[in-house]
Amino acid sequence: MWGLLISILMAILIGTIGDALVRNRMPGGLLGAMIAGFAGGWLGSLLLGDWGPVIGGFAVIPAIVGSALFVFLLGLLSQMFRRSV
Template sequence: GGIIGNIIVGFIGSWLGSSLFGSFGPVIGGFAIIPALIGAVALIFIFSLIMGRRKG
């Protein structure tokens, strides 16, 4: 994946986090920061685990 893959997964995670957790906290660029951050970090973590197992 590399850095570009992580960026793409982070955007998808922020959208998913905002959709699942609603919109609480400050809003920037149409995304509530706290749910977007939770979703992005969780999805990048899961993506890294999956990609790490594929390599070795």
């Protein structure tokens, strides 16, 4: 139970930091930040591996980098869809 709660809180924190680094408004508030944190954790570990401190199942530094990349790519996609409509 505590492990799940810590994972969710870390995902929200990592997603919020990634959003602040890119200076993009992630839609969805806390839920959007949590999704960006989980996706960033997966993307960061895929690209950079699992090095650095691990908290709640997240390698923190790669997860933050992956989250920033995820938010950046999501912003590019949303701009592309706004222009096409």
